[in-house]
Amino acid sequence: MEKINRTPFQGIINIIRFNWHFYLLSLLALAAGLLFTQYMMVRLLLWGATAAILLSLVISWYIYDRSSLYSLQWLDEITLRTHRRIVNIHAGFDETSRLLAHKFPEAGLQVFDFYNREMHTEVSIERARKRYASYAGTKTISTAAVPLEPASVDVVFLLLAAHEIRDPVERTIFFKELRRCLAADGRIVVLEHLRDTPNFIAYTIGFLHFFSGANWRRTFEGAQLTLEKEKKITPFLSAFILQKNGIAS
Secondary structure (H helix, E strand, O other), rough: OOOOOOOOOOHHHHHHHOOOHHHHHHHHHHHHHHHHOOOOHHHHHHHHHHHHHHHHHHHHHHHHHHOOOOOOOOHHHHOOOOOOOEEEOOOOOOHHHHHHHHOOOOOOOEEEEOOOOOOOHHHHHHHHHHHOOOOOOOOEEEEEEEEOOOOOEEEEEOOOOOHOOOHHHHHHHHHHHHHHHHEEEEEEEEOOOOOOOOHHHHHHHHHHEEEHHHHHHHHHHHEEEEEEEEEEEEOOEEEEEEEEEOOOO
């Protein structure tokens, strides 16, 4: 199978491309403030805000262009038992299905997209969907009804996607559905930014878009899933490896 390469700045370019409105408005506001304010304290705050935006871009470049995120090397250190039947689920923007197909060429891969325009309102996702075609055979699903037979999947991947389910009840129902589909010795791999100190340093108030580790654990417990392992991919990304906890559905 052909090697899959990413361009050196693909990640950061996509971030700016899909969120250009935020960066444009921020730069205009900062420029206006610096030009028209005479108060040194305000100018210092504006320069600080500018530095924070630049820092977030540098960290994003490290995460999405320089780390092992898209090489999937971090999966080598995670015991997945078996991976004959794998499912990748995303929220409208899929950068990982081709990578998973390349890493697990002998596995049967199904790809699902749970993005719902009425419930998941990120404008960046709409732009990404217009820019990139879906992986061949991708099926649109509801978070309340995953179209898989019980115990029919070895590994479910949710890579930087599950946080788009903002409602906690919907999120728990979704993970219960994934548990239903999971084989007895199967695993769910959830990769997410957390609402923690490193991500606050990286994204300031933008870290509020993420959930805390405690919040994720409540979701997993509510779905009757056991956290087998938690691993840091970078200081800004956490992988949760989940399995069934043995309680009947």
